[in-house]
Amino acid sequence: MIPVRGRCEGPEGTRGKAPAEKSWNALAMQRYESRCGHAERISMLQGHVDRGRNLGLAIPPGVIVLDADSQESVEWLEQRLPTAPRQNTRSGAHFICRVPDQL
Numbered sequence: 154m155i156p157v158r159g160r161c162e163g164p165e166g167t168r169g170k171a172p173a174e175k176s177w178n179a180l181a182m183q184r185y186e187s188r189c190g191h192a193e194r195i196s197m198l199q200g201h202v203d204r205g206r207n208l209g210l211a212i213p214p215g216v217i218v219l220d221a222d223s224q225e226s227v228e229w230l231e232q233r234l235p236t237a238p239r240q241n242t243r244s245g246a247h248f249i250c251r252v253p254d255q256l
Contacts, residue, residue, distance in 0.1 A: 181211030221245040
């Protein structure tokens with residue numbers, strides 16, 4: 154997880170999507186590979202959310218997230234990926250899947 158800025162260019166009061174840290178990608182990979190400071194990191198992320206800010210998921214190698222932005226696309230993916238973890242969004246859902254080793 155990476156913290157993202159509290160505001161975006163959308164309507165006033167909406168949560169932002171732009172990373173709060175400049176080197177977010179390198180930091181996310183470093184945290185993923187080291188797995189240290191887990192409790193401290195969770196505490197920091199919780200404080201970020203408690204201040205009304207958003208979090209982004211840094212996708213690790215071997216994982217893909219499919220972004221379904223309409224009810225039709227959500228239903229299509231639900232039929233094909235019934236056991237995939239998903240996160241509901243304002244306009245649809247994100248489906249989280251492992252990339253097959255053959256790809």
